[in-house]
Amino acid sequence: MTTQKKIAVFALRVSVGWYMFYAGITKVLDPAWSAEGYIKSAKSFVWLYELFLHPTIVPIVNVLNAWGLTLLGVSLMVGLFVRWSTVPGALLMLLYYGVALDFPHPDAHSYIVDQHIIYAGVLLLFYAFRVGEIWGLDHVLPRKK
Secondary structure: OOHHHHHHHHHHHHHHHHHHHHHHHHHHOOOOOOOHHHHHOOOOOHHHHHHHOOOOOHHHHHHHHHHHHHHHHHHHHHOOOHHHHHHHHHHHHHHHHHHHOEOOEOOOOOEOEOHHHHHHHHHHHHHHOOHHHOOOHHHHOOOOO
């Protein structure tokens, strides 16, 4: 891979990592934050999201959401355990997409595809191309195929 490609991949990995980290850490640090309001706004797959609204489940969803985003961000920024973090991260983005989706419009300015689909795709691309090994700490881990 050329140096220019490495710079582009590294910059994308770190910038997506920062975005995820910031989205997560602001939730972690805000004791009043809850995913409940967002989940209640689901227009598609309502039956699925209602499961997450059970009073004993919402606190678990909140912790998994806030810390999942935070740790995904850290993983991407330092390039460590990227292959382990990107698949759950992509699934999280698809869960967000499902809440936003009022088929075929996830929002007023999108048709079928929105930012959640783009992020899920980028995260899966990071998985496939082992981007944690490009100027990241994954290069020191034993490589498995």
